[in-house]
Structure formats: C-alpha cells, structure tokens
Amino acid sequence: MVLGKWLGSFLLLLVRFSMNALGAYVGINIGTNISNMPPASDVVAILKANQITHVRLYDADAHLLKALGNSGIEVMVGVTNEEVLGVGESASTAAAWVNKNVAAYLPATNITAIAVGSEVLTSIPNAASVLVPALTYLQKALVAANINFQVKVSTPQSMDIVPRPFPPSTATFNSSWNSTIYQLLQFLKNTKSFYMLNAYPYYGYTNGDGIFPLEYALFQPLSAVKQIVDPNNLFHYSSMFDAMVDAVYYSIEAYNISGIPIVVTETGWPWLGGTNERDATVDNAETFNDNLVRRVLNDSGPPSQSDIPINTYIYELFNEDKRPGPVSEKNWGIFFTNGSAVYPLSMSTSDQITGNSSVTFCVARQNADSDKLRDGLNWACGQGHANCSPIQQRQPCYFPDSLQNHASYAYNDYYQRMHSVGGTCDFSGTAMTTTVDPSYRSCKFTGSSNSSNGVGFLPTEAFGPISPQGGSPSLQVSRFQCLVSAICLALVLLC
Ligand SMILES: *[C@@H]1O[C@H](CO)[C@@H](O)[C@H](O)[C@H]1NC(C)=O
Ligand SMILES: *[C@@H]1O[C@H](CO)[C@@H](O)[C@H](O)[C@H]1NC(C)=O
Ligand SMILES: *[C@@H]1O[C@H](CO)[C@@H](O)[C@H](O)[C@H]1NC(C)=O
Ligand SMILES: *[C@@H]1O[C@H](CO)[C@@H](O)[C@H](O)[C@H]1NC(C)=O
Ligand SMILES: *[C@@H]1O[C@H](CO)[C@@H](O)[C@H](O)[C@H]1NC(C)=O
Ligand SMILES: *[C@@H]1O[C@H](CO)[C@@H](O)[C@H](O)[C@H]1NC(C)=O
Ligand SMILES: *[C@@H]1O[C@H](CO)[C@@H](O)[C@H](O)[C@H]1NC(C)=O
Ligand SMILES: *[C@@H]1O[C@H](CO)[C@@H](O)[C@H](O)[C@H]1NC(C)=O
Ligand SMILES: *[C@@H]1O[C@H](CO)[C@@H](O)[C@H](O)[C@H]1NC(C)=O
Secondary structure, eight states: OHHHHHHHHHHHHHHHHHHHTTOOOEEEEEOOOOTTOOOHHHHHHHHHHTTOOEEEESSOOHHHHHHTTTSOOEEEEEEOHHHHHHHHHOHHHHHHHHHHHTGGGTTTSEEEEEEESSSHHHHOGGGHHHHHHHHHHHHHHHHHTTOTTTOEEEOOEEGGGSSOOSSGGGOOOOGGGHHHHHHHHHHHHHTTOOEEEEOOHHHHHHTTTTSSOHHHHTTOOOOGGGOOBOTTTOOBOSOHHHHHHHHHHHHHHTTTOOOOOEEEEEEOOOSOOOTTOTTOOHHHHHHHHHHHHHHHHTOOOOGGGTTSOOOEEESOSBOOTTOOSSGGGGOOOSBOTTSOBSSOOOSSSHHHHHTOOOOOEEEEOTTOOHHHHHHHHHHHHTTTOOOOGGGSTTSTTOOSOOHHHHHHHHHHHHHHHHGGGTOOSOTTTTEEEESSOOOBTTBOOTTOOGGGOOSSOOOOGGGSOOOTTOOOHHHHHHHHHHHHHHHHHHHHHHO
16 A cells, blocks of 8 residues: 555656656747758758757748658648638638648658648738638648647747736737637647747847846846846746746636647747847847757746746748848848858757857768768868778777768868868868767767767767657756656655
C-alpha cells in the first residue's frame, strides 16, 4: 500500500518530466517576398545547419514543401489571405486545398498545422464572417483524409484585437469580434488545436511612446522602481512578451473557455530601420531574439499559465527586401540569403548555456556537389594547411565517415585559423557559416568552447537525420540531467 503510493508518485514524477522532454521549441517564419530567394534546397540546408526544427510558411510553396521532405523539420503551412474567401465559401475548395497542399506531401514532409490567413480580423475584416467556416471546412477535409490527428487548423491573429492588453488580468478581445472569436475558440477547443498569436513587443514598445522601459521589451532585468506588476493579482511581468501572451489567455478566459494553449506564430525585432526608427538596431534585435530563445526554452508559461510552454516562431528567416513600407519592414531577417547570419543567434540551448554565441563556424553545405566538396577538402588539408588529423581513421571526427562531415571539419579548421587574415568560408560555394557549434561526442570542432558540449550524444543534424522529436541534442542532454536530479529530489522528498 505504502509502497504502491510511493511508486505511484514516483511514476507520476517520471511521466511529468518525460513529457517535459518534448519541451518548448523555437521555430522560424519563412517569408518569401525577396528579390533573390535561394533555391528550396539551400533554404533547407540553412535550416539544418542551424538546427532549426520548426518552420512556418505563409503559403504552401511546392518546392519548399518538397525540399522539406525527410528533413525532420516540422512544418506549418499557410492559407494566404487571398485564398481565405474561397476556402471559407466552399467545402470543395477547402478539400481541394488540403489534398493539393497537405495530403500530397505527407508523411515525408511533416506538416503539423495549417495557419488560415494572416491576421484576418484586422487585415481583411470583410472576411471575418467566412473565417470560422474556412477552418471548419479544412478540418472536415482533414478528417475525410484521416489526417486530422497529424494536422491542426488555426488562424494567426494580431495583438490588435486585444485593445487594452495591460494589465493582463483585465484584458478582453474587442467586442466587435465577439461572435467570430467565440466560434473560433469553440472550434479550437473541440479540435484540440491551439490559438495562434502574433505578438510584437517591438510595436508595443515603439507605439508606447516611452510608457514602457526598453529593458521590458528586450527581456532584460528591470530595476526595482520599474517593476511591471498586475495590480489585480500582483503577478510580476518580467517581459512584455509574457504580458502579451497572458493578456490573450485572460481574454480567452473571459469567454469561460479553457484548455486552449497559445502558440506565438510571430515575434521578433528588426535590425535596421529608417532615421525615425531608432530602436531597430542590430544590438536590440540580437538582444531580443537571444533572450527570447532563452525565455522560451526554459519551458515555463506566462504567470497565469506557468505550466504551458510558449512555443514560438521567430519572424523571420530572411530579410524580405521586396516588402513595402518603412525600412524596418524589410529587415527582420536573421540570415542573409547566402546563409550567413545577420547576427549570431542560436535557436537551441548549447550556446545559451554559456551565454556566448559569438563564434562563427564554417561547415560544408548540405547537398553540395560532391566533386566540389572533395576538391575543397583536398585543398583545405593541403594548401590550406588545415589540421586534418582528427578526421583520419580511428580519430574522433572520422565518423560519420562522409565527405560532408570531413569537409566540414577541414573547412572549419582552416576558417578558424585564417579568417582573421582574410581566409573565407566559401570553398567554391560548398561552405557556409553557422553560429551553432557543430561539435559532437568527442569530436571538437576548432573554435568550440569545451563547456557547451562534449557529453555523449549523437552527431548533430548537420551530419545526419534530426532526432524524431525535433529536439536538439543539447536540449536532450539538459533534460536528461533534469530527469536525474528530479529522481534524486523525489527520493529526498519521499524518504
Ligand atoms: C510582395 O509584397 C507585395 C506588396 O505587399 C505584394 O504585392 C506581392 O504579391 C508580394 N510578393 C510575394 C512573392 O509575396
Ligand atoms: C512529426 O512531428 C510530430 C510532432 O512533433 C512528431 O510527433 C512526429 O514524430 C513527426 N513525424 C515524423 C515523421 O518525423
Ligand atoms: C474594436 O474594433 C472595431 C472594428 O475594427 C474598431 O472600430 C474599434 O475601435 C475597436 N475598439 C477598440 C476599443 O479598439
Ligand atoms: C459574446 O457572444 C457570446 C455568444 O454569442 C455570448 O454568449 C456572450 O455573452 C458575448 N459576450 C460578450 C462579452 O458580449
Ligand atoms: C462566464 O462565467 C461567469 C461566472 O459564471 C459569468 O458571470 C459570465 O457571464 C460568463 N461569461 C461569458 C462570456 O459567458
Ligand atoms: C523562466 O522564465 C520565467 C519568465 O522569465 C522566469 O520567471 C522563470 O524563473 C524562469 N525559470 C527558470 C527555471 O529559469
Ligand atoms: C552574405 O551576404 C551579406 C549581405 O549581402 C554579405 O554582407 C556577406 O558578406 C555575405 N557572406 C558571405 C559569406 O558571402
Ligand atoms: C562573447 O565573449 C566575448 C569575449 O569574452 C565578448 O567580447 C562578446 O561580447 C561575447 N558575446 C556575447 C554575445 O555575449
Ligand atoms: C579544452 O580542451 C582542450 C583539449 O581537451 C584543452 O587543451 C583546453 O585547455 C580546454 N579548454 C578549456 C577552456 O577548458
């Protein structure tokens, strides 16, 4: 009896922590309003080299969806705002959409969600009346194709439908949308889907005209006099991001509906702006996104829902130079189209733990031409004077025994030695830079700091299939350590 109870709590703890092992994730949006959009295979190579596990597309581009096949990357596809009316007015249009853009790519491409439109209520309010019908028709088509457990349907909404988000505890949706939102929430609840939220502290801060400190928008510590506290429940809000997410949780609660998790489908910070956009700087963008990743990967929710992680998609992969509007509008990207980072950002935990992601590594591109790779490898180990002994047989970096792995090691060794004196990461276009440490097991890439890796786990995604759960290897390690200490804690508590 006593033992049974003991075992019971023990198992409960185990289950709790192993469920946690799925963990929160940070994904990225891929906008394509770009004059020199790289080929789909390059886009996927950039994603993999940076260990990105979740992407959202704004449409259902056939090339990208095909290239994402068997990549291990989870994909959210989009019904464009132009398509929403058609889908919402006709069940057969919705079914055709699902068959053409979702069913056709499964299971190779891991499509897990359909995002219907982009901020429909605020950007095309005329379509509000067909929004929930569109979701319903798409859901019916998924059920008919028997893929409704694999694919969830929802619709990203702007923060603008919550007119007064602070204090979060009193926030409500704009009542003009009452019936649409009520139907939407019921749909999400009934289909076990989630609320898609676009939340931009950048706009909250810049439109706030100095009401909020910049530190609050950037997840930085607030001094004692600047604490942001909800007067109704005394919750302390350490970031505007948390407050925005909580404002929506409270708005949902005002409908007496619960159990709908929020996924942040867009957030980010522009790194360049016009003369009147002085907060759009590289420093602020790097600080925001770096702290955002750290915040999301700590797995906690906002104060009112602290055990629901805030899965989040950063806006966005590339700068979209063809987007209309102010300078900042074109400069939200983390990467240039050649794959080099605008500023270093690690979307997994390895560099976060040491708090320094300033090392840039040079690795072979996925899908690079193998003749060119071989030439590059030979050049690096020969004329380039790279130290190629770790990739010889019986040495720590020999496995995986692939041209790609060996070239990555050699390219990087050359690059670390030579880039301060003008050496480049190019190798006839077969190389690319990344801020993600490519080291694995006992194979230490030159420039790697010893503390951020070195525990025995499988080689990183750059060299092989991504783990099925999509979690980065380093994440799994920290969760494992967490599990071990949880067991110890349980023993201490129970004995
Ligand atoms: C780019 O943006 C412009 C203006 O919003 C739009 O007209 C155009 O269709 C967009 N192109 C793509 C490829 O999204
Ligand atoms: C697709 O993603 C889901 C959700 O993370 C995961 O459970 C599933 O294993 C993935 N499927 C494949 C084929 O990778
Ligand atoms: C609510 O939405 C309506 C319609 O878009 C708008 O006219 C009104 O100003 C909004 N209310 C608030 C308080 O923002
Ligand atoms: C919103 O609509 C629902 C259903 O039509 C209704 O029950 C509820 O009272 C309305 N809420 C508000 C705040 O108007
Ligand atoms: C939610 O429940 C409370 C308490 O039962 C009730 O006062 C309120 O009218 C309900 N709100 C809605 C929108 O149904
Ligand atoms: C996770 O982040 C939240 C919000 O910033 C913070 O309150 C909490 O202490 C953090 N938890 C851990 C374990 O760092
Ligand atoms: C990639 O493109 C950016 C912007 O055009 C440029 O500044 C950078 O030097 C390029 N990087 C490489 C490795 O070619
Ligand atoms: C990383 O460390 C170096 C050297 O200590 C420092 O100059 C740099 O600013 C740090 N970068 C970040 C992102 O913390
Ligand atoms: C990192 O590892 C190398 C080789 O194992 C060692 O020589 C070096 O001192 C280590 N550096 C630090 C900072 O621990």
